[in-house]
Amino acid sequence: MDLGSISVVLLVASIMVSATPILLAAIGEMVVEKAGVLNLGVEGMMITGAVVGFAFAVNSGSPMFGFVAAALAGALLSSAFALLTQFLLSNQVATGLGLTLVGLGLSSLIGKPYEGIKSPTLPKLDIPILSDLPVVGRMLFSHDIMVYLSLLLVVCVWAFLKYTRAGLILRAVGESHDSAHALGYRVVRVRFLAILFGGACAGLGGAYLSLVRVPQWTEGMTAGAGWIALAIVVFASWRAGRILVGAYLFGGVTVLQLNLQAAGANVPVALLSASPYLITILVLIVISARGAHGAPASLARPFHASS
Amino acid sequence: MADTLLSITGLTKAYPGVVANDDVSFDIRTGEIHALLGENGAGKSTLVKMIYGLVAPDRGSMRIDGAAFAPGSPSEARQSGVAMVFQHFSLFDALDVAENVSLGMDDPPKPGALAARIRDVSEAYGLPLDPHRLVGTLSAGERQRVEIIRCLLQDPRLLIMDEPTSVLTPQEVEILFETLRKLKTEGTAILYISHKLEEIRTLCDHATILRRGKKVATCTPAEETARKLAEMMVGSSFATPVAQSRTRGDVLLEIRSLSLPAPDAFSTPLRDVSFAVAAGEVLGIGGVAGNGQDELLAALSGERIAPAGTVALKGKDIARLGPVARRDAGLLSGPEERLGHAAAPNMSLIENGVLTAARRENLVSRGFIGWGDARRFAERVIDAFDVRTPGPGVAARALSGGNLQKFVVGREILQRPDVLVLNQPTWGVDAAAAAAIRQAILDLAAKGAAIVVISQDLDELMEISDRFAALNEGRLSAARPVAELDMEKIGLMMGGAHDMEVAHDVH
Numbered sequence: 001m002d003l004g005s006i007s008v009v010l011l012v013a014s015i016m017v018s019a020t021p022i023l024l025a026a027i028g029e030m031v032v033e034k035a036g037v038l039n040l041g042v043e044g045m046m047i048t049g050a051v052v053g054f055a056f057a058v059n060s061g062s063p064m065f066g067f068v069a070a071a072l073a074g075a076l077l078s079s080a081f082a083l084l085t086q087f088l089l090s091n092q093v094a095t096g097l098g099l100t101l102v103g104l105g106l107s108s109l110i111g112k113p114y115e116g117i118k119s120p121t122l123p124k125l126d127i128p129i130l131s132d133l134p135v136v137g138r139m140l141f142s143h144d145i146m147v148y149l150s151l152l153l154v155v156c157v158w159a160f161l162k163y164t165r166a167g168l169i170l171r172a173v174g175e176s177h178d179s180a181h182a183l184g185y186r187v188v189r190v191r192f193l194a195i196l197f198g199g200a201c202a203g204l205g206g207a208y209l210s211l212v213r214v215p216q217w218t219e220g221m222t223a224g225a226g227w228i229a230l231a232i233v234v235f236a237s238w239r240a241g242r243i244l245v246g247a248y249l250f251g252g253v254t255v256l257q258l259n260l261q262a263a264g265a266n267v268p269v270a271l272l273s274a275s276p277y278l279i280t281i282l283v284l285i286v287i288s289a290r291g292a293h294g295a296p297a298s299l300a301r302p303f304h305a306s307s
Numbered sequence: 308m309a310d311t312l313l314s315i316t317g318l319t320k321a322y323p324g325v326v327a328n329d330d331v332s333f334d335i336r337t338g339e340i341h342a343l344l345g346e347n348g349a350g351k352s353t354l355v356k357m358i359y360g361l362v363a364p365d366r367g368s369m370r371i372d373g374a375a376f377a378p379g380s381p382s383e384a385r386q387s388g389v390a391m392v393f394q395h396f397s398l399f400d401a402l403d404v405a406e407n408v409s410l411g412m413d414d415p416p417k418p419g420a421l422a423a424r425i426r427d428v429s430e431a432y433g434l435p436l437d438p439h440r441l442v443g444t445l446s447a448g449e450r451q452r453v454e455i456i457r458c459l460l461q462d463p464r465l466l467i468m469d470e471p472t473s474v475l476t477p478q479e480v481e482i483l484f485e486t487l488r489k490l491k492t493e494g495t496a497i498l499y500i501s502h503k504l505e506e507i508r509t510l511c512d513h514a515t516i517l518r519r520g521k522k523v524a525t526c527t528p529a530e531e532t533a534r535k536l537a538e539m540m541v542g543s544s545f546a547t548p549v550a551q552s553r554t555r556g557d558v559l560l561e562i563r564s565l566s567l568p569a570p571d572a573f574s575t576p577l578r579d580v581s582f583a584v585a586a587g588e589v590l591g592i593g594g595v596a597g598n599g600q601d602e603l604l605a606a607l608s609g610e611r612i613a614p615a616g617t618v619a620l621k622g623k624d625i626a627r628l629g630p631v632a633r634r635d636a637g638l639l640s641g642p643e644e645r646l647g648h649a650a651a652p653n654m655s656l657i658e659n660g661v662l663t664a665a666r667r668e669n670l671v672s673r674g675f676i677g678w679g680d681a682r683r684f685a686e687r688v689i690d691a692f693d694v695r696t697p698g699p700g701v702a703a704r705a706l707s708g709g710n711l712q713k714f715v716v717g718r719e720i721l722q723r724p725d726v727l728v729l730n731q732p733t734w735g736v737d738a739a740a741a742a743a744i745r746q747a748i749l750d751l752a753a754k755g756a757a758i759v760v761i762s763q764d765l766d767e768l769m770e771i772s773d774r775f776a777a778l779n780e781g782r783l784s785a786a787r788p789v790a791e792l793d794m795e796k797i798g799l800m801m802g803g804a805h806d807m808e809v810a811h812d813v814h
Binding site for chain 2: 165168171172175178179180183184185294297
């Protein structure tokens with residue numbers, strides 16, 4: 001094994017790239033869960049975003065246009081979930097699982113003509129001065145715009161939930177929808193909007209995979225990233241800052257195991273490939289063993305203003 | 308003082324299958340405390356929801372100060388000066404006091420200014436509160452203060468209070484009444500919902516009584532007897548439970564230094580609980596909700612296994628046995644929550660009977676249920692306890708609260724327990740059914756069973772128990788004969804007024 005072949009600068013830089021899709025999907029799902037809704041369809045919305053974003057980027061030649069289309073596609077798919085769970089009161093778990101299946105099937109249908117094509121990808125930003133810094137410049141300051149937007153989004157979500165009245169209402173709805181309803185808040189409307197936001201974020205995350213990370217379309221390319229995003233929300237105890245830590249940890253392990261494989265580590269490849277998932281499970285077990293950790297009290301409970 | 312603030316004319320609201328309010332009319336004057344009296348299901352909640360804009364009436368109208376008042380949402384009601392303190396608190400455990408208050412206001416000030424105003428108002432009305440405490444950590448009395456302060460910050464002209472005293476100790480009730488009287492002198496009208504008649508007689512200027520959705524009367528409660536008010540509520544007279552003379556036998560159930568950690572973050576641990584109950588005796592256990600009642604029931608019924616040597620039935624240690632083994636040994640129990648704990652809501656009364664009586668009544672042989680026997684057992688319960696139901700095949704959730712409660716209590720009593728533990732046996736049950744259940748408890752004790760009744764209804768405990776003990780933060784006071792007790796002593800046993808005076812001195 002040749003650990004010397006692993007460059008720290010490249011490693012950190014690629015961790016940021018590899019963590020971004022999960023970060024986007026997880027921060028969106030966190031907002032959804034904060035509003036008291038459990039949407040297990042993240043994987044389906046991600047892969048739909050991936051294929052739609054890819055198709056629009058290839059046809060228009062503009063990756064930014066692809067991202068916008070992916071966000072809209074994710075939101076559109078999630079609106080089906082919102083309609084079913086918020087108005088027709090269907091079971092959230094079953095509906096979410098269904099959404100994932102629909103997304104996987106839909107994406108392979110849409111994606112058939114696009115297999116094997118290379119998409120236009122996002123240019124690296126050359127942030128003046130900062131990106132010229134030695135080491136740190138290449139590590140942190142020469143990425144594409146979505147990496148920075150995803151970080152900005154985490155800060156915005158954190159500030160929104162902590163400091164704004166709308167954020168307080170969203171948390172209140174997730175905490176006790178009966179109380180929120182009694183005080184006159186529109187529980188279903190708040191949840192609907194949160195679900196759309198979560199869908200859009202998942203779509204963006206998927207598009208980042210197919211437009212930047214890989215960048216091409218292959219069937220089933222999210223490979224469980226949506227499930228990891230769901231796990232990271234729990235791992236993060238529904239806090240924006242910890243979502244960032246969780247996503248970067250997962251991204252870090254993913255990249256590191258790739259590097260270890262390339263460096264010829266004396267560990268079975270299958271085990272290395274599975275390691276990010278294994279470590280996610282381990283961390284979740286450790287966190288859960290600590291007991292209560294701040295899940296919104298109304299999470300996944302259906303609400304109907306009947307009483 | 309005599310001018311009308313809110314005038315209600317002909318309010319009607321029907322839900323599928325039931326008319327919740329039928330042509331209800333009455334007036335509330337400025338600066339009066341007006342009681343709204345009625346049994347569960349009489350339509351009190353629907354009426355106040357219409358005043359607070361949560362439910363739109365089918366017919367009828369309301370006027371405030373002579374101007375038409377038809378709130379489409381709670382926010383519109385608040386703008387007209389109507390505020391409401393909810394029965395099941397409209398609070399958010401994971402948010403702090405200031406955030407909770409802010410959510411109940413339409414135009415909240417900046418967080419810093421709001422915290423200062425919460426402090427000011429809470430001081431002015433003798434309801435001390437720290438704006439930055441998490442609501443989940445507050446006692447029931449403190450949680451109610453959050454609700455009241457949320458209302459007071461909006462200078463309401465009409466304050467609606469839905470069963471405010473059901474979670475308070477007698478001392479806390481006194482403090483609440485002081486606050487309400489102070490508000491009254493400032494010209495705030497209060498609509499006070501309760502079914503505690505003595506309270507209403509001491510506090511309220513007028514009372515409107517509802518029965519099955521219709522207004523029965525508006526009267527001056529101080530001029531009526533509690534008995535008269537109760538009969539107006541129920542619509543007929545009913546028998547008060549009578550205790551037969553009982554002889555105290557051997558100790559059947561003995562708890563020795565029982566401690567159990569809290570099962571989760573919002574529960575209470577049991578701390579060194581000891582008591583003994585003898586044959587023919589009823590032990591009443593009181594206390595404010597959330598002080599360990601559910602945890603004590605679980606430890607006695609066997610839902611939670613206790614440390615060896617802490618629970619003895621007829622001298623034998625049963626602490627390590629589960630519910631089935633304890634039932635076999637003669638200890639039966641009825642938990643507080645009817646739907647979901649004492650009975651499975653979607654299962655029939657026959658099936659619910661089998662769930663606890665299968666072994667004691669031999670309803671199962673070789674793993675197969677004997678449905679004929681099961682049906683006869685359910686029918687026996689229905690007959691003996693006057694459960695009003697179309698038949699034993701009806702789902703438990705289809706019964707009214709009082710009838711289902713009679714069924715679940717009767718189901719245990721007919722199994723001839725040696726020891727019976729009940730939690731809130733008459734919670735949310737109409738007066739006639741409550742009287743029947745209390746009579747059944749007394750009759751069972753007269754036959755030589757030892758009975759533990761956990762309840763938050765002090766009047767009930769005074770009526771049926773021989774001895775009384777209070778739970779406070781998971782500790783049980785020494786049991787004292789009921790004859791020696793008055794409300795003040797009981798209040799002190801329950802922990803008095805939680806930190807009221809102490810907190811007052813801080814700022």
